[in-house]
Amino acid sequence: MSDIRKQAYKAKEASRNLACLSTAVKDAALEAMAAALEENIDQILKENGKDVEAAAAAGRPKALIDRLMLNQERIKSMAEGLRQIRALADPVGEIVSGWTRPNGLEISQRRVPLGVVGIIYEARPNVTADAAGLCIKTANAVVLKGGSEAINSNQAIVDILCKAAYGAGIPEGAIQFISSTDRSSVIELIGLNGIVDVVIPRGGAGLIKAVVENAKVPVIETGVGNCHVYIDGECDFQMALDIIVNAKTQRPGVCNAAETLLIDRRIAGKLLPLIAEKLQKHGVELRGDEESRQILKDITPAVEEDWYTEYLDLIMAVKVVDGVDEAIAHITKYGTGHSEAIVTANYHNGRKFIREVDAAAVYLNASTRFTDGFEYGFGAEIGISTQKLHARGPMGLKELTTIKYVVTGNGHVR
Amino acid sequence: MSDIRKQAYKAKEASRNLACLSTAVKDAALEAMAAALEENIDQILKENGKDVEAAAAAGRPKALIDRLMLNQERIKSMAEGLRQIRALADPVGEIVSGWTRPNGLEISQRRVPLGVVGIIYEARPNVTADAAGLCIKTANAVVLKGGSEAINSNQAIVDILCKAAYGAGIPEGAIQFISSTDRSSVIELIGLNGIVDVVIPRGGAGLIKAVVENAKVPVIETGVGNCHVYIDGECDFQMALDIIVNAKTQRPGVCNAAETLLIDRRIAGKLLPLIAEKLQKHGVELRGDEESRQILKDITPAVEEDWYTEYLDLIMAVKVVDGVDEAIAHITKYGTGHSEAIVTANYHNGRKFIREVDAAAVYLNASTRFTDGFEYGFGAEIGISTQKLHARGPMGLKELTTIKYVVTGNGHVR
Numbered sequence: 001m002s003d004i005r006k007q008a009y010k011a012k013e014a015s016r017n018l019a020c021l022s023t024a025v026k027d028a029a030l031e032a033m034a035a036a037l038e039e040n041i042d043q044i045l046k047e048n049g050k051d052v053e054a055a056a057a058a059g060r061p062k063a064l065i066d067r068l069m070l071n072q073e074r075i076k077s078m079a080e081g082l083r084q085i086r087a088l089a090d091p092v093g094e095i096v097s098g099w100t101r102p103n104g105l106e107i108s109q110r111r112v113p114l115g116v117v118g119i120i121y122e123a124r125p126n127v128t129a130d131a132a133g134l135c136i137k138t139a140n141a142v143v144l145k146g147g148s149e150a151i152n153s154n155q156a157i158v159d160i161l162c163k164a165a166y167g168a169g170i171p172e173g174a175i176q177f178i179s180s181t182d183r184s185s186v187i188e189l190i191g192l193n194g195i196v197d198v199v200i201p202r203g204g205a206g207l208i209k210a211v212v213e214n215a216k217v218p219v220i221e222t223g224v225g226n227c228h229v230y231i232d233g234e235c236d237f238q239m240a241l242d243i244i245v246n247a248k249t250q251r252p253g254v255c256n257a258a259e260t261l262l263i264d265r266r267i268a269g270k271l272l273p274l275i276a277e278k279l280q281k282h283g284v285e286l287r288g289d290e291e292s293r294q295i296l297k298d299i300t301p302a303v304e305e306d307w308y309t310e311y312l313d314l315i316m317a318v319k320v321v322d323g324v325d326e327a328i329a330h331i332t333k334y335g336t337g338h339s340e341a342i343v344t345a346n347y348h349n350g351r352k353f354i355r356e357v358d359a360a361a362v363y364l365n366a367s368t369r370f371t372d373g374f375e376y377g378f379g380a381e382i383g384i385s386t387q388k389l390h391a392r393g394p395m396g397l398k399e400l401t402t403i404k405y406v407v408t409g410n411g412h413v414r
Numbered sequence: 415m416s417d418i419r420k421q422a423y424k425a426k427e428a429s430r431n432l433a434c435l436s437t438a439v440k441d442a443a444l445e446a447m448a449a450a451l452e453e454n455i456d457q458i459l460k461e462n463g464k465d466v467e468a469a470a471a472a473g474r475p476k477a478l479i480d481r482l483m484l485n486q487e488r489i490k491s492m493a494e495g496l497r498q499i500r501a502l503a504d505p506v507g508e509i510v511s512g513w514t515r516p517n518g519l520e521i522s523q524r525r526v527p528l529g530v531v532g533i534i535y536e537a538r539p540n541v542t543a544d545a546a547g548l549c550i551k552t553a554n555a556v557v558l559k560g561g562s563e564a565i566n567s568n569q570a571i572v573d574i575l576c577k578a579a580y581g582a583g584i585p586e587g588a589i590q591f592i593s594s595t596d597r598s599s600v601i602e603l604i605g606l607n608g609i610v611d612v613v614i615p616r617g618g619a620g621l622i623k624a625v626v627e628n629a630k631v632p633v634i635e636t637g638v639g640n641c642h643v644y645i646d647g648e649c650d651f652q653m654a655l656d657i658i659v660n661a662k663t664q665r666p667g668v669c670n671a672a673e674t675l676l677i678d679r680r681i682a683g684k685l686l687p688l689i690a691e692k693l694q695k696h697g698v699e700l701r702g703d704e705e706s707r708q709i710l711k712d713i714t715p716a717v718e719e720d721w722y723t724e725y726l727d728l729i730m731a732v733k734v735v736d737g738v739d740e741a742i743a744h745i746t747k748y749g750t751g752h753s754e755a756i757v758t759a760n761y762h763n764g765r766k767f768i769r770e771v772d773a774a775a776v777y778l779n780a781s782t783r784f785t786d787g788f789e790y791g792f793g794a795e796i797g798i799s800t801q802k803l804h805a806r807g808p809m810g811l812k813e814l815t816t817i818k819y820v821v822t823g824n825g826h827v828r
Binding site for chain 2: 197219245355
């Protein structure tokens with residue numbers, strides 16, 4: 001048996017006892033894990049230094065090194081994250097629904113852990129603590145596979161978390177870390193049907209695509225967001241300005257940032273110059289269709305590829321459309337089903353947009369940037385699902401659980 | 415573009431209009447589809463005759479031919495099935511939950527169709543009408559891929575259903591049927607990520623395994639059930655007898671039938687002979703472990719493979735265990751997570767079994783045969799999910815839907 005299969009089996013075994021733990025034990029473990037991170041800041045920083053040095057020596061991009069690098073504050077915030085998870089309500093054991101059949105059979109749906117959750121992520125060591133914490137809270141065993149650039153940091157964090165968790169009553173083996181940096185280890189992990197109950201890839205489009213296409217275990221696809229803001233002909237100009245600037249510039253590198261502005265022909269001549277001025281002040285490069293370039297003379301022409309692109313950068317595509325129908329048609333063609341917004345004062349157009357746009361989250365007079373577990377009030381987030389099975393949109397603790405039917409009778413037979 | 419991809423695209427396009435149809439239109443279409451089946455019995459029987467003849471000439475098993483063969487009554491019951499689906503409540507549009515955030519943002523989860531559902535099934539022509547009906551009711555477009563043995567029957571049924579549905583206002587293209595009998599067409603269908611939202615295989619273990627292992631689109635795994643009944647030391651003997659006989663013999667060929675009997679050592683000497691007598695009267699062959707064979711002298715020895723086997727036949731494995739803990743350990747090792755039952759009068763053992771057995775449905779003093787959408791009161795069943803994502807256990811209409819978040823604000827930004 002390969003090492004990865006062995007690890008997954010250990011996780012499976014641990015998951016059985018984990019599923020029956022009380023909330024008190026899980027919460028005590030989360031506190032112990034948080035405290036252990038704080039007590040071992042020096043050790044984590046030492047190991048993280050090795051990773052950062054190696055990445056710099058290899059000439060990796062600055063953004064990657066920034067995500068990779070830890071400092072005292074970042075480690076403290078990882079510990080704080082674990083304490084926040086501890087403070088949330090335990091979803092396990094909830095009776096989701098229940099009823100009695102005419103024959104007297106009593107049926108209930110109870111919320112239970114998924115079992116073994118695989119998390120595949122890139123060079124963000126904070127995901128290690130975050131994912132372990134979310135899984136412990138929901139009584140799932142976890143198999144972590146982090147990016148090779150963060151291998152020393154992740155190994156140090158996992159060792160510290162495991163020692164603290166197991167010392168506090170979590171069954172040994174519940175947190176597994178794949179230390180092989182070989183890409184084939186990912187392929188093996190996502191092929192462990194019947195052992196691993198779900199894999200969640202967290203990272204860039206390439207990683208997610210590779211996992212979705214090669215997995216034999218169920219996958220929750222997360223992340224890619226080619227989000228649009230449509231500004232309808234009847235709208236409050238100031239509201240439109242505020243929302244478009246926020247959706248594009250407040251944090252351009254994340255999946256719920258807007259990438260394309262669609263604007264109704266009826267107001268484009270008047271409003272588009274104001275929007276362009278604001279966005280350009282924020283350093284946004286605009287790429288326009290022909291009609292918008294007649295209004296904004298000096299912007300780059302948009303090519304077909306622009307409409308498909310998730311820039312994750314201070315770039316925005318602009319298109320003038322003939323009202324809400326053309327806006328919806330554009331979103332249907334080019335959108336990724338993440339977050340889509342309309343700004344309008346017209347009841348019917350708002351209602352139409354909400355009904356007809358097929359996305360995880362549809363916004364009426366609010367920024368797409370709200371698609372986030374914390375903003376929705378979940379107190380935690382595992383990722384944002386852009387597929388339709390099991391979870392759609394921001395995933396909180398509940399999305400790391402499943403149900404089982406409990407049926408009680410008095411000798412009932414068919 | 416290949417034919418199958420074209421068909422899936424047509425389904426996707428139709429799905430957008432379908433999603434916005436009122437319940438009244440969908441229900442009228444279901445009635446029209448039912449009536450059309452009844453009006454075209456002769457044509458369906460003629461086409462079905464070709465399939466049955468070909469299967470007989472090819473020497474296919476009698477059980478397959480029985481599943482394949484239609485008659486007046488079976489077609490009427492397909493029509494009746496569509497009318498039953500029509501009578502169910504429409505799940506689409508339900509506000510599943512909703513709340514207002516401290517900042518005034520209003521968030522709601524609305525139930526919406528999945529989009530395009532692929533159904534891959536074997537030589538049961540009734541699944542064609544059933545799957546089409548369930549998808550129309552839930553406003554999903556459907557791509558049907560039936561077994562090659564039923565190709566003429568399925569094509570006739572689909573033609574009749576499409577004509578009726580489109581005539582009643584369902585968008586053209588919403589029901590697609592893959593007429594190629596080539597196996598590669600299945601591979602292509604389950605690779606259409608981004609077009610097909612979910613594939614549900616309905617059939618034997620081989621089909622399901624092939625789909626799960628090769629799919630790039632999300633799959634809901636259904637079906638395989640190696641189910642156990644554990645008879646605890648403290649139990650009502652008559653109840654134990656009734657449940658075990660029902661679970662094994664009432665319909666042995668289905669996934670929720672019991673395959674292994676586990677019996678507590680404390681009562682095995684007394685109760686096992688009574689059970690064996692009853693089961694043998696029903697024609698059940700028993701295969702026992704050593705201890706049970708000391709009690710029931712004349713039964714076949716069970717080998718390791720027996721504990722893993724879903725017989726789907728009048729065969730039952732028997733094992734004497736040392737109480738509820740050993741029963742749970744056996745189920746954990748050999749079960750497929752479908753349906754598991756305990757018969758006990760002891761509160762603590764019942765509670766333990768319910769908590770610790772990891773299965774879609776756990777029964778306390780009731781037969782495993784109840785794991786069924788109709789028995790649970792759903793009024794319909796797409797299949798029984800044995801995996802943990804999206805749906806677990808019997809799947810009704812709700813399981814053919816997903817949610818979208820609708821977020822309304824008043825110019826809210828982050």
